[in-house]
Amino acid sequence: MNLSKRGEYALRALIDIGIAHEQGRKLLPISELAERERIPVKFLEQILLQLKEAGYLESRRGTNGGYMLKKSTRSIRIGDVVRLIDGPLAPIACVSKTAYAPCSCPDEAHCGLRMLMLDVRNAIAQLLDRHTLADVVDVTMKKLLRDKVCPPFREAL
Amino acid sequence: MNLSKRGEYALRALIDIGIAHEQGRKLLPISELAERERIPVKFLEQILLQLKEAGYLESRRGTNGGYMLKKSTRSIRIGDVVRLIDGPLAPIACVSKTAYAPCSCPDEAHCGLRMLMLDVRNAIAQLLDRHTLADVVDVTMKKLLRDKVCPPFREAL
DNA sequence: TAGAATGTCTACTGGACCAGTCAGGATCCC
DNA sequence: GGGATCCTGACTGGTCCAGTAGACATTCTA
Numbered sequence: 182m183n184l185s186k187r188g189e190y191a192l193r194a195l196i197d198i199g200i201a202h203e204q205g206r207k208l209l210p211i212s213e214l215a216e217r218e219r220i221p222v223k224f225l226e227q228i229l230l231q232l233k234e235a236g237y238l239e240s241r242r243g244t245n246g247g248y249m250l251k252k253s254t255r256s257i258r259i260g261d262v263v264r265l266i267d268g269p270l271a272p273i274a275c276v277s278k279t280a281y282a283p284c285s286c287p288d289e290a291h292c293g294l295r296m297l298m299l300d301v302r303n304a305i306a307q308l309l310d311r312h313t314l315a316d317v318v319d320v321t322m323k324k325l326l327r328d329k330v331c332p333p334f335r336e337a338l
Numbered sequence: 339m340n341l342s343k344r345g346e347y348a349l350r351a352l353i354d355i356g357i358a359h360e361q362g363r364k365l366l367p368i369s370e371l372a373e374r375e376r377i378p379v380k381f382l383e384q385i386l387l388q389l390k391e392a393g394y395l396e397s398r399r400g401t402n403g404g405y406m407l408k409k410s411t412r413s414i415r416i417g418d419v420v421r422l423i424d425g426p427l428a429p430i431a432c433v434s435k436t437a438y439a440p441c442s443c444p445d446e447a448h449c450g451l452r453m454l455m456l457d458v459r460n461a462i463a464q465l466l467d468r469h470t471l472a473d474v475v476d477v478t479m480k481k482l483l484r485d486k487v488c489p490p491f492r493e494a495l
Numbered sequence: 496t497a498g499a500a501t502g503t504c505t506a507c508t509g510g511a512c513c514a515g516t517c518a519g520g521a522t523c524c525c
Numbered sequence: 526g527g528g529a530t531c532c533t534g535a536c537t538g539g540t541c542c543a544g545t546a547g548a549c550a551t552t553c554t555a
Contacts, residue, residue, distance in 0.1 A: 182339055182340070182341070182420075182424070182426070182427050182428070182429055182462060183339070183340065183425075183429060183430075184339070184429035184430050184455065185512095185513070185514085186513075186514060186515090187513080187514075189430055189441075189451065192451050193443065193449075193451055196450050196451060210529085210530065210531090211530080211531075212529090212530085217444060218442070218443060218444070219442045219443075219444070220442075221514085221515060221516080223515075223516065223517080224514065224515055224516085226531075226532080227515090229531090230531085230532070230533090233531095240530090240531060240532090241522095241523080241530085241531080242521075242522040242523055242524095242529090242530055242531045242532085243522050243523025243524050243528095243529065243530055243531080244523060244524040244525070244528070244529045244530065245523085245524070245525095245529080245530080246522085246523070246524090246529075246530045246531060247530075247531085248531090259454065263339075267339070268340075269339070270339050271339070272339060272340060272341035273340075273341050273346055284346075285375070285376045285377075286350065286375060286376075287374060287375070287376070288487070290481075290485075291478060291481050291482050291485065291487060292350075292478075293353050293474040293475065293477055293478035294346065294349050294350055294353060294474070296474075296477060296478075296481075297416065297465070297466075297469060297474055298341065300465050301462055301465050301466065304461040304462065304464075304465060305339060305458055305461065305462065307461075308454070308457050308458050308461060309454075309458070312454060317450040317451070317453075317454055318450065320450055320453060321448060321449075321450035321453075324447075324448050324453075325448050328447075328448065330445070330448060342541095342542070342543090343542075343543060343544090344542075344543075367500085367501065367502085368501080368502075369500095369501085378543085378544060378545080380544075380545060380546075381543065381544055381545085383502075383503080384544090386502090387502085387503070387504085397501095397502060397503090398501085398502080398551095398552080399500090399501060399502045399503080399550075399551040399552055400499095400500065400501055400502080400550095400551050400552020400553055401499070401500045401501060401551095401552060401553040401554065402500080402501080402552085402553065402554095403500075403501045403502060403551085403552070403553090404501075404502085405502085496555100497554105497555090498553105498554090498555090499552100499553085499554085499555100500551100500552085500553080500554100501550100501551080501552075501553095502549105502550080502551075502552095503548100503549075503550070503551095504547105504548090504549075504550095505546100505547090505548090505549105506545100506546085506547090506548105507544105507545080507546080507547105508543100508544085508545080508546100509542105509543100509544095509545105510541105510542090510543095511540105511541085511542080511543105512539105512540085512541080512542095513538105513539085513540080513541095514537100514538100514539095514540105515536105515537085515538095515539105516535105516536080516537075516538100517534105517535085517536075517537100518533105518534095518535090518536105519532100519533090519534095519535105520531105520532075520533075520534105521530100521531080521532070521533095522529100522530080522531075522532095523528100523529085523530075523531095524527100524528090524529085524530095525526100525527090525528090525529105
């Protein structure tokens, strides 16, 4: 039931970029993201590139370059990001909606394990597909404000 | 979000042993389990041994030997079996109840990812810790009967 | 009492995957 | 032109997964 580091970093980066966006800073350089989230720069590079290829981000090279959102935060479902990086949400392939594969059990229709794991898959998908990046950014911002903590990425320098 | 083959096989074996138990067959040899579930015998051996060490099963050697439940099906929580074989249910360590570890994020209290993953963890735990082996066996048996399918492990020979 | 049927124990292995690291190249801005 | 940034591709050390292998111990039955 694991989210890989890669998946974790991808989501953290997206959330940060979303928060920055909310505050008027559209373009964020990798170095700044990596420093704040304590992620190795070169590793994060790969991940952002993958998110770019998938259409979530766009980039600008050169001085003052960086990454920015390509889609609206509201149209980015967390579940899809996890699927992109880590593969299907389902614990076992025979209950996956997006990547079904038959399992080896003798009678799938009467497999008790399958019924249970289907519930698990649905519970996970319910949460991750219902929530968009916008939701997560919102909640984070509200919590920061409530606790009177200054949000990050306020202004470039 | 993956359940390993090892975990899958462990649960399938426990469910089978539970079903057999329900029908008066307490002792099941590995070979029979392996054949029905199409699991490599030697691999299943290791798994059953682990379940035995953890107190879920007991065994008898020799001709007509095999494995049987040591605890009641009602006292075996699925979540605990998964934890035993596959580790914590939580997608990331910083939301695990049984194996908490801090993550690298700068402010755990205001981490949007953490809030979301906590919900995921709770949803999974809710399902897997609420359900016992007895529940799964029950549901399976009912579905078999409803569809007029003869349950396996009826009689030894 | 032999031998067949089981579980027990320990070691090993090929391959995949994870979490990076490294080196260099292409753009862009000043 | 030079420095900041993204881009591309290769590589790697370690860990884990899913099994395989083989010898051994115990128990039942003929």
